[in-house]
Amino acid sequence: MTQAQSPIRVALLGAGTVGAAVARQLYARGPLLASRVGAPLELSGIAVRDLSRPRDLPGVPEALLTDRPEDLIDGADVVVELMGGIEPAHGLLTRALEGGAQVVTANKQLIAQRGAELEALAAERRVGLDYEAAVAAAVPVVRVVRESLAGDDITWIAGILNGSTNFILDMVARQGMSFEDAKDRAGELGFLEADPTEDLEGIDAAAKIVILARAAWGVPVRMEDVQREGISQLTDHHFDTARGTGQVIKLVATAWRSGTPESPKVEVAVRPVSLAGDDPLALTREGGNTIVIETASAGALRFAGAGAGGEPTASAVLGDVVAAARRVVAGRS
Ligand SMILES: NC(=O)C1=CN([C@@H]2O[C@H](COP(=O)(O)OP(=O)(O)OC[C@H]3O[C@@H](n4cnc5c(N)ncnc54)[C@H](OP(=O)(O)O)[C@@H]3O)[C@@H](O)[C@H]2O)C=CC1
Numbered sequence: 001m002t003q004a005q006s007p008i009r010v011a012l013l014g015a016g017t018v019g020a021a022v023a024r025q026l027y028a029r030g031p032l033l034a035s036r037v038g039a040p041l042e043l044s045g046i047a048v049r050d051l052s053r054p055r056d057l058p059g060v061p062e063a064l065l066t067d068r069p070e071d072l073i074d075g076a077d078v079v080v081e082l083m084g085g086i087e088p089a090h091g092l093l094t095r096a097l098e099g100g101a102q103v104v105t106a107n108k109q110l111i112a113q114r115g116a117e118l119e120a121l122a123a124e125r126r127v128g129l130d131y132e133a134a135v136a137a138a139v140p141v142v143r144v145v146r147e148s149l150a151g152d153d154i155t156w157i158a159g160i161l162n163g164s165t166n167f168i169l170d171m172v173a174r175q176g177m178s179f180e181d182a183k184d185r186a187g188e189l190g191f192l193e194a195d196p197t198e199d200l201e202g203i204d205a206a207a208k209i210v211i212l213a214r215a216a217w218g219v220p221v222r223m224e225d226v227q228r229e230g231i232s233q234l235t236d237h238h239f240d241t242a243r244g245t246g247q248v249i250k251l252v253a254t255a256w257r258s259g260t261p262e263s264p265k266v267e268v269a270v271r272p273v274s275l276a277g278d279d280p281l282a283l284t285r286e287g288g289n290t291i292v293i294e295t296a297s298a299g300a301l302r303f304a305g306a307g308a309g310g311e312p313t314a315s316a317v318l319g320d321v322v323a324a325a326r327r328v329v330a331g332r333s
């Protein structure tokens with residue numbers, strides 16, 4: 001084994017819905033991932049809050065678990081943050097970037113609120129900061145906006161960006177489920193944030209549209225800039241009225257450029273909207289996400305798929321881990 005092929009040390013911060021799925025997929029696909037990276041990925045530790053909690057981590061040595069995430073940062077090639085919240089995640093990732101580690105996160109609140117600062121630090125240290133899973137989970141859209149469409153002029157983005165509220169609205173609209181039962185079911189499926197008001201009040205969708213807007217237009221967009229309304233105030237009356245006219249209520253996040261391509265001004269909003277039944281966003285089922293991106297040259301592009309849940313989100317996280325690990329291998333030669 002050459003120096004370039006020696007194991008890439010991956011520190012996993014968090015083993016909840018997403019983190020546990022990442023650990024499982026990393027173990028299950030070890031040889032495949034090694035062949036794609038050019039070196040094996042070695043899980044160097046897994047940080048959790050409660051060591052006594054039972055976990056579904058078959059094949060993962062228990063000795064890797066620690067309740068001291070800070071101990072995993074130094075010495076890691078890639079740090080994967082799946083804890084959620086602003087602190088201690090922000091402090092840990094700052095330390096990881098300062099130490100020269102590649103960083104991967106699915107934490108949309110952290111990226112929406114502190115992403116500009118972390119990206120500046122990553123650029124200064126010449127390391128990667130990847131967060132594909134932070135927007136639309138499994139649906140590849142961050143990289144599309146940041147890279148694939150970098151030569152085009154994006155004019156408009158509209159999306160169903162929150163899987164749990166879409167699940168709830170879909171269950172109420174199509175299955176006649178009560179609002180309360182649908183919320184419970186979304187929680188059981190692992191779609192809801194630790195604080196479900198983030199989903200229900202549109203805060204989660206707001207963070208995601210802020211991230212996309214910044215990536216699309218390269219201008220500072222803050223959470224406070226989002227005109228935001230959630231779904232918690234909806235009643236049977238709203239659903240009955242929409243159904244009676246063949247419409248469907250969805251929580252839609254929108255961002256549009258109102259200035260020129262050279263001097264863009266950006267507007268962002270999240271609100272429940274009644275859509276015609278055949279609108280692509282209206283056709284989004286269960287925990288799915290759909291994003292429509294309008295551009296000057298490519299026209300309207302549509303992306304759809306699983307927008308929440310452990311295994312789909314882990315797929316996007318692992319894509320970022322492979323990209324980060326490839327950079328580590330490239331930097332060794
Ligand atoms: N769930 C989803 O569908 C999606 C989630 N995300 C994002 O992914 C991230 C993780 O989400 P999810 O897996 O659902 O969250 P969970 O709440 O299920 O898991 C969080 C994990 O982090 C650990 N943790 C939290 N705080 C600390 C701490 N201070 N020290 C050590 N460990 C800690 C928890 O430990 P313990 O297990 O002991 O409690 C747990 O293992 C969040 O940022 C979320 O927004 C993004 C896309 C989809």
Ligand SMILES: N[C@@H](CC=O)C(=O)O
Nearest residue numbers: 162163164191193308
């Ligand atoms: N709570 C979020 C999880 C994924 O980002 C959602 O429901 O979309």
